[in-house]
Amino acid sequence: MSHLVLLDNEAVQALADPSHPKHSHVISHVQVVTARKRRAMPITLAVPTAIRVEAGWNRNSPAWSFINRLRVADIPLDASYANIAASIRRDAQVSVADAHIGAAIQAAATDRITVLTSDPRDIRRVAADADVTVVPI
Secondary structure, three states, X not given: OOEEEEEOHHHHHHHHOOOOOOHHHHHXXXXXXXXXXXXXXXXXXXEEXXXXXXXXXXOOOXXXXXXXXXXXXXXXXXXXXXXXXXHHHHHXXXXXXXXXXXXXXXXXXXXXXXXXXXXXXHHHHHHOOOOOEEEEO
């Protein structure tokens, strides 16, 4: 059983800034992911690259060194994801970043998907009928 955990913009912002009001909440979720990885459970912590752009997360910048150490995988907005995201953006009328999360959800080849988000309503819209656990932050 594999598990994909996706971060939205505010989850990224909260991880990056220890003074962010939601920092400890998001960190606690990331710690659970890390603990499960240690027990050899196949779990991936990931961020769609459109979210990284929206959050201003430059992996080469020292300002992002803490979050870079968490080994968050990128989900690129390549041609196939862009096609899915474009349809989601049109149908759900959401941001490009949220549409990219939706594309990541719909294209995921995992048993479980969890999204850490500040906007559960939009995530439920972009997930369509996919079985997703939405964790409000």
